Amino acid sequence: MTKNQNTTREDISIKLTKISLIILFLTSMALMGIGSWIVTQVVEFPSPFFEGTLRFGILLGSGYLLGCLALACIIHLYQLLTRIGEGQVFIAQNVQYLRYLGWEVGLVALISLFLGLTAYLPMLLIAVSCSLLTLIIRVIRNAFGKAIELQEQVDYTI
Template identity: 35%
Template structure:
């Protein structure tokens, strides 16, 4: 199989769409999912149904924004627009979305400790995205400088 940039972008777009569907499914099915979880772990989670819903729907906002940002980033890349200021802004948005989701999970760890792992992972991904954003910003600066050099 001959793998190229276009196939990679198409696969990434497919994955973004898949995650959009999963996010929508989780938001729609959250009441059922958490009732099942609480029923299975009655002693640990009794009375925390509403907290799970609040955490899920609060974290869904930055998750949806991140998926939209990923879609825009992939669209720009597929159009050959890689080192542009808009992509730097999108990467900044993605990093803040990860940090926001990490904060939601950090507060959610007060009632369910496994959220602490998710919080740390989200914060770490947010940090990596900040570094990538800084690299892109420097690349945009160098590209602009190079474009104006005769």
């Protein structure tokens, strides 16, 4: 049998997700490339607190910071997915990458909360969404961590 005959639905799903992550990475890079234009469009809407040049600078700087966090998330997701595709599911490195993802998304939530309260109100929606996503990632990370503990206990019992 050739490798193509052994391809499962999960293998196809992993490949499609990897392609999606690559497209998202490239899109994120493109958006960072036109960051000042995007901020120029956003600045036209009213602000809860900051105005003028200060607001533009805060939005632009925070946007680049959020872009870098997005790239880090995409890279960690890609690495995590690669290991899972290789059959390395319940390993300590995956728990570490899930921890990184939790911190990265949590930072996005905090930055978005700051931006929503001071410079661009709709960012509060991102803050709420990322807060929920952070908790979901933490639950998955904890499940992976417990699975590794159980796996180690079983290995030592035999």
